[in-house]
Amino acid sequence: MMKEQVCVTPVIITKAGQVKHFQIKLPKTAKKVIGVEIGGRFLKETKGKEAIAVMAETSLVNNVAIKEEVTLQANASEVRHTPFKRNILIGELKLQSCEEANIFYAGELRIDNNIGYGDFSKQRNWQPQVFTHQMQTFEDVVITNADSTILLGMFKDNIGLQSRTDFNYQVNVYVWHSL
Amino acid sequence: MLKIVKKRYDIQVVDANRSVSKTFELDKNIKRVKGLLVTSDKDDLLYYRGTQKIEINNQEYFPENYESKLLMSGVNVSPNERYYKIDTDNIGNGIIKLSYIDADDGRTGFTTYRVSLYVDCEMEDEL
Numbered sequence: 001m002m003k004e005q006v007c008v009t010p011v012i013i014t015k016a017g018q019v020k021h022f023q024i025k026l027p028k029t030a031k032k033v034i035g036v037e038i039g040g041r042f043l044k045e046t047k048g049k050e051a052i053a054v055m056a057e058t059s060l061v062n063n064v065a066i067k068e069e070v071t072l073q074a075n076a077s078e079v080r081h082t083p084f085k086r087n088i089l090i091g092e093l094k095l096q097s098c099e100e101a102n103i104f105y106a107g108e109l110r111i112d113n114n115i116g117y118g119d120f121s122k123q124r125n126w127q128p129q130v131f132t133h134q135m136q137t138f139e140d141v142v143i144t145n146a147d148s149t150i151l152l153g154m155f156k157d158n159i160g161l162q163s164r165t166d167f168n169y170q171v172n173v174y175v176w177h178s179l
Numbered sequence: 180m181l182k183i184v185k186k187r188y189d190i191q192v193v194d195a196n197r198s199v200s201k202t203f204e205l206d207k208n209i210k211r212v213k214g215l216l217v218t219s220d221k222d223d224l225l226y227y228r229g230t231q232k233i234e235i236n237n238q239e240y241f242p243e244n245y246e247s248k249l250l251m252s253g254v255n256v257s258p259n260e261r262y263y264k265i266d267t268d269n270i271g272n273g274i275i276k277l278s279y280i281d282a283d284d285g286r287t288g289f290t291t292y293r294v295s296l297y298v299d300c301e302m303e304d305e306l
Contacts (some may be wrong), residue, residue, distance in 0.1 A: 005239070006241065006242060006245070007242065008242050008243070008244045008245060010244060018218055037249065039246045039249060041227065041246070041282070041284040042284045042286065043284065043285075044282075044284060044285050046284045078207065107233070110263050129222075129223065130226065130248075130249070130253075131222040131223045131225070131226035131227070131248070131253070132222055132251040132253055132254060133253040133254060133255050134251065134252075134255070135252075135253065135255055135256055135259065136252050136261070136263070137248070137249045172244060172246060174245070174249075
């Protein structure tokens with residue numbers, strides 16, 4: 001029977017536009033890399049916390065503006081639109097294995113601002129949130145030999161670059177491997 | 180005959196930025212664990228603040244720092260699909276160890292909350 005295991009590698013980002021190179025060490029018993037997942041959280045002492053609030057507020061203001069426009073249109077033509085908010089790209093991850101040429105995984109870490117898009121249960125006083133409406137999260141499937149037991153990773157910050165603020169956050173890279 | 184049962188085990192998080200560990204004993208006639216699900220009475224706190232390690236019979240299924248949001252399922256997921264599928268061998272006298280860590284990320288205010296671990300099991304009718 002094939003057994004799976006996951007190893008978590010935290011990467012701390014502290015500067016705008018920071019590019020961080022890191023290594024992921026797999027156990028010697030690992031046979032193949034079978035999946036990659038990415039997650040993250042802001043650290044409490046984030047310098048850019050105000051910026052997050054500003055970004056959220058800006059999207060809210062835009063949203064309200066769009067909503068008002070939509071209401072006017074809806075009244076006029078009885079057609080309702082759902083406003084679309086831009087998702088925030090936190091950064092980009094790339095992974096390379098010594099067993100393969102070039103990178104074998106490229107992924108993006110994003111904040112989903114559109115979890116309620118097309119959800120008719122939402123109202124003015126209640127909006128679907130990621131923690132109530134998210135679908136199940138699974139790893140992205142990759143199949144790569146894990147003989148060398150070390151993967152090379154690169155994470156590039158985007159949110160700090162866009163807002164010209166130093167954000168302090170932790171990215172977690174989950175590498176699933178078979179034993 | 181094997182019955183499919185869902186078990187729930189709770190821990191209370193009463194202090195911010197602390198870890199809470201608890202060990203739960205499965206019924207003796209539970210032969211197999213097929214899935215796990217993590218929920219809370221305050222979903223937002225679990226989603227933004229929680230990480231956990233889960234061991235079954237001393238075998239680590241999810242390591243430390245595994246984010247709780249990756250084991251949560253929202254209301255958009257069909258009830259039949261909500262559990263994160265795992266498969267244990269014949270486990271008899273199973274013990275589940277849950278080590279939960281609360282860590283503030285600045286987006287939520289702390290208040291006491293409950294973390295529930297739901298376990299999808301196969302149980303034998305009689306011992």
